[in-house]
Amino acid sequence: MASVQYDDATRLYPGTPKPAVNELELTIDDGELLVLVGPSGSGKSTALRMLAGLEPLDDGRILIGGNDVSRVPPRARDIAMVFQNYALYPNLDVAQNMGFALKQQGVHKDERTKRVREVAKLLDLEPYLDRKPRNLSGGQRQRVAMGRAIVRRPQVYLMDEPLSNLDAKLRVQTRAELVELQRRLAVTTVYVTHDQVEAMTMGHRVAVLRDGDLQQVDPPSKLYHEPANLFVAGFIGSPAMNMLPVSVDHAVKIAGVEIRIADAPGGGQRGTVGFRPETVVIGTEGPIPARIRLVEDLGSEAFVHLVIDHEGEERRIVAKVEPPFHGNVDDSVRLTLRGTVHLFDGAEARRATVTL
């Protein structure tokens, strides 16, 4: 068990103008599950690989348990990694795959077998111990990859999008099992994903990356309710936050309706106002006229896509409603905003929030 620290860690690929990971400052506590999330190219996988020692650092340091491991090769870092494509050793069976690292450490055969069996039991892999990877399903392979990491009892677990190759239902199921497992084993885990739903449901804290820069690192609820900037606000939450360009001057006008925002700066600069689908209430009365474009009824919740007239242009927004929803396409309705509304300035930072 150990803490992990990225201290100004930077990785610049030769020939590229911008670092893939840019002066990353991040501390992960002992036993924490931290999710690195971001779109492709954000640097999250690179950051993980730097922690693993599979990518060198061009600047800064990486510390595990307080020790600077920046120059230490992967095999000496006492970490375990689950690869996106599982990277199971094709010529070894499941038991040998899981015991591989222990064998390298010189662990005695009996001890090895014992530990492998323990973990196989934990992950329901006992019937497959003598099968080769090519004879396993995707889900089984994923569990073997996990088992390989768990058996090692390392200081840190690293996971590089381990669930992205599973089908949707299996993914959701495995996600829950993974979280449970991590809480039980209480080993520091760094988890990379591009799926913000995974990030939100799994991490103690979530670090959002964009183009190599850390945008925000906070517990999921804080990311959701208090996004640091426009990017985080738009990335976290599905469907995405509704965003409209506005002029800021202690008040903003949404579709002609004025909303007072106490902490907003004056001056009339351009900014963005954002509000999540759950703040949009559809009814027959309300200040904002709108027209229904599309209704998505998922059974437990429904999303209505609407068009409003904002600053002279047609804008689409999404509202979240309780099913059953009785409106139809092309119906005219009226909207009220009730809930949290954020204000982002021209530099995309969040400046003010008001609850209606």
Next chain:
Amino acid sequence: MKRGARLGVGERRSIAIGIGVLAWVVALIWIFPIAWTVLTSFKTEQDAAAQTFHQGLSFGRYSDIAHSIPGTLSLQTAFTNSLVVVVVSTLIVLLLALPAAYALAIRPVRKWRDVLFFFISTKFLPVVASIFPIYVYAEKWNLIGTRTILVVLYIAINLPLAIWMTRSFFMEVPRELIEAAEIDGTSLVNQLRSVILPIAAPGIAATALLCVIFAWNEYFYAIQLNFASGSTMPQWVISNVSTRGNFLAKLSAASIVACLPVVLAGWAAQKRMIRGLSMGALK
């Protein structure tokens, strides 16, 4: 560490440099015989025989071999013959092998394993055994000393390898692409042209190169089925081995000239060869 990278994390620089140096040393030792021969080709015969450098280096030997004694095989004749034979035979080999590989890889015939084995088995009969029947018939049909007979035989020699390799490369083409082409009603020829060949191109190039190498360097049939006055490059080289004393420098020059085209081709195409081989020569 990424495959083939320069330096992994925590790897001592000295080890990486050490391996590089070792590779260079090995390469230089390995190529020494060739390098020495190249050097010898620029010497005078006296120097060559004594392995000394007294009389300096020049292109003298090269101009010697360019002038032929009438009645013997000239460089020009031999070169032309080799070129024609190699190019024609390789082209025809590809023309035969590509459809055959299609029938073994993409829409396989049921007994493809047996067919493949048959082709390979044609290489089991030693060339030296089949030469006599071949000679008899070649003589009957007035083919001795022609390029035709060599073309015919070289095709037969290279066909098994070409089919084997081409088939492997075709196996690399994704199934969905072929299926899409089938649905679109594409004919075999067009499938080959638009879908399969672009993907398998490096592999085909590697195959063609190997055929060129084996055809250009082939010695036995060339000697046995030709007269002394007209043949291909291997025979021309041997004609420079004189029994009247050793003309080492001249022979070296001749050897270099004879091998140069294929060596240059091989150098130019080596990356493609490796890419071709790693693509799937081994499925």
Next chain:
Amino acid sequence: MTAAAADVALKGRVGDPFSSAWRRRLPLLPALLYAVAITQLPFIVSIYYSFTNLKDKTQSLIPEPTKFVGIDNYKQIFTDPFFRQAVWTSVQMTVLAVLLSLVFGTAFAILLDRKFLGQGLVRTLLITPFLLMPVVAALIWKQQMFSSLFGILDKILTFLGLSSVQFISAHPLGSIVTVLVWQWTPFMMLIMLAGLQSQPGDILEAANVDGASGLGIFRQLTLPHLRRYLELGALLGSIYIVQAFDPIDVMTGGGPGSTNVPYYVFQDSIGGGFRYGSASAYAIVVVIFAIIIATLALRLLSSLFKDEERA
């Protein structure tokens, strides 16, 4: 599917000449027919000769009429000590050359598998021997390296104060194997390089993270992966090396230590013996053995033929 294609597909099931099975065979036919015509006819003629006492009449003082001798030629094979010698030499030559070039080839491929200054150039240099004419390669080694009059090796030995060695006469087999290995190592190297590069990188990374050393990774993961490439190299190499002719002709001209089966057959037929009948018998025996061995080998090395069949 278009109407026309559906039509054809239907027709296929009714078993007419353009049925699916024959459409599959069609592209194969040109190559197949060609191979049969050019290789099988001489083969069959050789079988015919092997049952006769065919000799080149112009070469013997008392011309004999050609007649059938049944299996006399074949009986003779088993009593011919020179043939046994040739077989033994063939085996030694092939096994040594193939094994050594595989070992060297793999070693070179490992060296070349990472970036260093001039990597491309080193690779270019290493493959060159394979591109040379076998006769040229043999000549180079005969004249420049091994020759006791002019050879470099000899000069080095003298320089070091050691006595001169008659490489070719004292070690005929070794000399031939040297040339063969020199030429075929690059071929094996290319195959092994392809093998190394086809191994997925993330498996090696996983092994690294799991604590395996470079040597451990090679032994436990890379070598098993390379097995089918080694098998391919061995198979292809054997097919070509067992037929080796040029180096023997150039370096030793035959002789007890270096005559392999092809050269023996050559000597017996157009190389001086002109006994085409018996020479053909030898050749046929060789082919039969080769087929037996190859069939066995391919059963064992089933990895080479074990593909998922395409429908």
